[in-house]
Amino acid sequence: MTSSATDLAVQARGLVKTFGRQRAVDGLDIDIPAGIVHGVLGPNGAGKTTLIRMLATLLRPDAGTARVFGHDVVREAEAVRRRISLTGQFASVDEDLTARENLVLLARLHGHTSGAARRRADELLEGFGLTEAAGRLTRQLSGGMRRRLDIAASILVRPDLLFLDEPTTGLDPRSRSHVWDLVRRIVAEGTTVLLTTQYLDEADQLAHRIAVVDHGRVIASGTRGELKASAGAGGVRVRLSDPGQRDKARAVLTTVLGAPVHPDDDPAGLRGQIAADRPGGSAGIAVEALAHLARAGIEVSDFSYGRPSLDEVFLALTGNPAELTEATA
Amino acid sequence: MTTLAAPPPGGPAGPVAASITFAWRSLLKIKHVPEQLGDVIGIPVLFTLLFTYLFGGAVSGSTHQYLQYLLPGTLALAVVFVTVYSGVTLNRDLTTGTFDRYRSMPIWRPAPVVGALIGDLGRYLLAAGLVVGLGFAMGYRAHGGAPGVLAAVALVTLFASALSWTWTTLGLVLRTPTAVMNLGFVVLFPLTFVSNVFVAPRTMPAWLRDVADANPISHLVTTARALMNGTATSHQVLGVIATSAAITIVFAPLTTVLYQRRQ
Structure with a gap:
């Protein structure tokens, strides 16, 4: 040994x-x-x-x-x-x-x-x-x-x-x-x-x-x-003023981030990871995402950018967030 | 901030010390949950009173005379019935996380089971004491005197301890405490009733008499009667001891092996 x-x-x-x-x-x-x-x-x-x-x-x-x-x-x-x-x-x-x-x-x-x-x-x-x-x-x-x-x-x-x-x-x-x-x-x-x-x-x-x-x-x-x-370069969370625009916003963000964007529990919320291979640096891409949303006429009430949480890590690994966070004893 | 951890003592408890510690656990549980003695008190009292006054007149002409015949039988019957709870308790313990902790400790693995059975001895002695006490209060007279009665109680307790290994085996095989209890009583009713506890087998049809005569419970009761009457032979006593040893030799290792494998 x-x-x-x-x-x-x-x-x-x-x-x-x-x-x-x-x-x-x-x-x-x-x-x-x-x-x-x-x-x-x-x-x-x-x-x-x-x-x-x-x-x-x-x-x-x-x-x-x-x-x-x-x-x-x-x-x-x-x-x-x-x-x-x-x-x-x-x-x-x-x-x-x-x-x-x-x-x-x-x-x-x-x-x-x-x-x-x-x-x-x-x-x-x-x-x-x-x-x-x-x-x-x-x-x-x-x-x-x-x-x-x-x-x-x-x-x-x-x-x-x-x-x-x-x-x-x-x-x-x-x-x-x-x-x-x-x-x-x-x-x-x-x-x-x-x-x-x-x-x-x-x-x-x-x-x-x-x-x-x-x-x-x-x-x-x-x-x-x-x-x-490992879950990505960083992530963004967005909260829209109008929940009705969520699908449209999701499409815009998916294109900019180059990775899947998921709806939150909040009906007006979205979150997504920035693909690691995206050129331009993840902070730059986050800014770009915000600009694209504005140009598409989508009003944003909250926007955050940061390192991924473990929640997002688990999501990225298993594609299944609910099972983990909603499980009870 | 206090230090949470402490240096270890010399080493974990040995097999005997660990078993005694688990026997102490059984006694503590009786102290905190005295209701669990319900069976130990209820069964002996019920059997002694019920069978004496229900069958006494019909079987022997008078309850007093029947009591002379019946009491050593109810002594054996009551204690043997109480043994089922050894298996029930073990089964219930296994479903709790407590036994996982014991089994992950560096102690003799069968200690929790052996300790529980040592603790159960106290229950058997209590049940036996109740039957004997009640019997004397109802007018039973033992010609064998105190030594005869004590010897009978000791022999019945010995047999019961051996028999309890069969219930612990069952407790490890079956899934729920209720299943252990149900199967236990399904086995015990014919085992105790097709014997000489209540009536002399000579009144039974031949095929049933053969079964009753071969039944180890009959031998136990015959010997207990003889001890209490002061007429026991060493042959009878050794026979019961041999039966008890045989049951233990088969079922104690079986319990131990099943317990170790239980996952």
């Missing part, structure tokens, strides 16, 4: 997992460097959870190999389990126990004596803002508190690699940013985090590197900047 392979928290090649006729994971390759938050972004059913379950030694791959810190997930499952921790998509804490009992139980399983387990539980309850909820049954906690408890349960002993499967699905915005803060703190203490999400802004906020997964394969990967650059 080369030394670079052991610097990788995860290295998977050609992973396949089928359930009946459905190929949940279909020849997936991924490299995850240690010490970062690595996002796995994709719609529901893209294979994210199946990937995590294979890496966490819960599912045996049908084909391909996966190594976690150089240990094979099938042949050296025990060694893998010593390095990882899993926060599943569905609450992986016991509903019929109190918050504190959940942490004490897991701390005992990690080998803490009963005194040390109680101390560690209290320390984490405090660190996660759960001290007041300590004696309450887990099923009575709010979604946000339960998620935090779930994450606390995963770092009773500092894991080298933490799997967070859709940690903020179904949470309100405040609980969400609380979870994000925790993830940042955990990674700052040296844990590699593999985070799956169907929210683009979450990947944008947290992940140093992102793999976009669709139909069980990685269809793009890189840093946020690299992914954005």
Whole structure:
């Protein structure tokens, strides 16, 4: 094994997992460097959870190999389990126990004596803002508190690699940013985090590197900047004064930008990427587009030009924006 | 800002410590959800009262005399019925994310199942205690004295623990807790009724008598009766122990293998 392979928290090649006729994971390759938050972004059913379950030694791959810190997930499952921790998509804490009992139980399983387990539980309850909820049954906690408890349960002993499967699905915005803060703190203490999400802004906020997964394969990967650059030189968004002119405006913009232009959810909105091979620089083309619209007698109420968002990246990669952004838990 | 992560302890809990921790989990769940003891309390009380007063006069001429015959039978019956819930509980646990977490931890993999069964021992003893207590209150007299009664309870609990491995196996094969419960009771009704729990098999048609005589529940009940009457032979007791061991040897590894493969 080369030394670079052991610097990788995860290295998977050609992973396949089928359930009946459905190929949940279909020849997936991924490299995850240690010490970062690595996002796995994709719609529901893209294979994210199946990937995590294979890496966490819960599912045996049908084909391909996966190594976690150089240990094979099938042949050296025990060694893998010593390095990882899993926060599943569905609450992986016991509903019929109190918050504190959940942490004490897991701390005992990690080998803490009963005194040390109680101390560690209290320390984490405090660190996660759960001290007041300590004696309450887990099923009575709010979604946000339960998620935090779930994450606390995963770092009773500092894991080298933490799997967070859709940690903020179904949470309100405040609980969400609380979870994000925790993830940042955990990674700052040296844990590699593999985070799956169907929210683009979450990947944008947290992940140093992102793999976009669709139909069980990685269809793009890189840093946020690299992914954005791959989607085009830049994009424009236009809002028209008269929604009735949208089709006409779309035709004008398509010609100028040299790439498809898509209608927004807003009935008067349009957005499009500037083709990377377009001469004249993307800012110049944006100006030109505005001029063409004016000349065609189309009145514009809003116009913006900028680097593409991850939304646009996903759109460019899959041609299917709605599936991702409208998916619910 | 507090440090979230802490240095690890010496290493994860060993098989015994992990199993005991999971047994503690079962007891905590009983503490927080006492309703789940409904079966443990309801079944023994119902069986003892109902069958004594319903059949007593018809079968033995008097309820008092029938109780002498019936009580060791309801002891076995009640505890054996309660075992089904071991499979139901395991099946329900598996559908939660909790077991994914346990299975991704560096602990002895069967520990959650073994621990739950250790915790279930407490449920069996509670059910047995209720039957015996109620029996004495209704006028049952054990000629074997306290040692006989305790030995009978111990033997029934041993058999029940062995039998619970069949339900955990079923709990891993079937999809829902309800399915486990339904199939469990469909199996248990003929298994317990076609036996010597309620009536002596000599009153049955020959073909049914053969089944009842071969039924391991009959052997368990015969031995429990003998222990409580102070007439048990070591041959009877060893027979039940051997049956329990045989059930465990088949179904404990089967449960373990199915549990490891469960995805």
